[in-house]
Amino acid sequence: MRLYRERNGTWYADIWYGAHRKRKSLRTKSKQLANKRLFELAEEADWKDGRQVAKIPPDEFLDEYRSYCDRTRTPKTARANGCRLGILSTWLSEKGVQRLSDIDRIVVKDLQNYLWARGLNNATVNRYVSLLKSSLTWAVETGLLVQSPIIGIRQLPEARGEKRRVFTLPEMSALYLACQDVQYRAFIELLSLTGARMDELRLLEWRNVSLERREITLEKTKSHLARTIPLNDRGVVIISAFNHNPKRYVFGDSFPAWNPNVCGQRFTRMARRLGIEGSLHDFRSTFASRLLDKGVSPKTVQYLLGDKTARMVLEVYAQVVPDSARRAVEFL
DSSP: OEEEEOTTSOEEEEEEETTEEEEEEOOOSOHHHHHHHHHHHHHHHOEETTEEGGGOOHHHHHHHHHHHHHHHSOHHHHHHHHHHHHHHHHHHHHHTOOSGGGOOHHHHHHHHHHHHHTTOOHHHHHHHHHHHHHHHHHHHHTTSOSSOTTTTOOOOOOOOOOOOOOOOHHHHHHHHHHOOOHHHHHHHHHHHHHOOOHHHHHTOBGGGEETTTTEEEEOSOTTSOOEEEEOOHHHHHHHHTTTTSOOSBTTBSSSBSSOHHHHHHHHHHHHHHTTOOOOTTHHHHHHHHHHHHTTOOHHHHHHHHTOSOHHHIIIIIOOOOTTHHHHHHTTO
16 A cells, blocks of 8 residues: 545555555545554455465564565674564564554554663664564565554664774784784784774785785775775785785685684783773774874775765774874974
8 A cells, every 4th residue: 555645635545456556535634644544444455465464473574574684684684683583573472462563653662661671772772673663664565564553763862982992002012912823913913004894804815915016905895895905014014924825815714714703802802911991993993093193184094994984084983192182282
């Protein structure tokens, strides 16, 4: 069904019976009343594959949507969606929601309270609600629902996250010296020299390395857009040290050397032993902040980081490098 309004202000609905469409006047100029009458018509007309779609159990529907996500999403996104859909399905069953059409704004509010009680913040709660909204939108697209019953629900306000910290030169030197694995030390040093994300550098292949042109090309990026990053003298030396054994990955043979979770946790444990707070991702903010401190334009830093806008560079990654404020007032 499709809801639309004519020039005279009266709302109409297109109702499909098999391959035939019937235009029906809802006899009202109020959109709220039109939506209500549209749902009443849906109870009478909406059947699919022998099931009355308004009475499809939510757990059965969410299983179908999970299969759809497995086919159309990246493996990482599909796994995350699968976990959240499992929690949503269990909660809806425990709450006693028996039909897909029973999910409304009150149910969403109860869901938010349930997730808050579990200690989740607004950003995580918004992800669950967004997933539920997208699943109901898919139900409309596939003909399982006439209209999403929770359309128009706004996201909760999210607290602006703290900016990433910047490693000082002594901290970076201490981290390099504390790392006993030569390959892993080269990995974290290249992160600080390229500003690449952990997975972008972890999946770097030798065919995308050009020591003659002194550059690397990152193909498997977050934005799915390849970008080329030049290397300085130190970066060339680091990569040249591993260019003696033909293999697929720079940091690994036929497969990347580390699991992404293990790679990040390994660094966090090492940093905490040294009394340093931070993660591998903080090398990006260190890279960006030091370039901006040297006078490099935000647009250039945006390209090197692979961010969408230069504004994101300034708001998220750029920070005042230690001692730069003191040097700045000395110009007066």
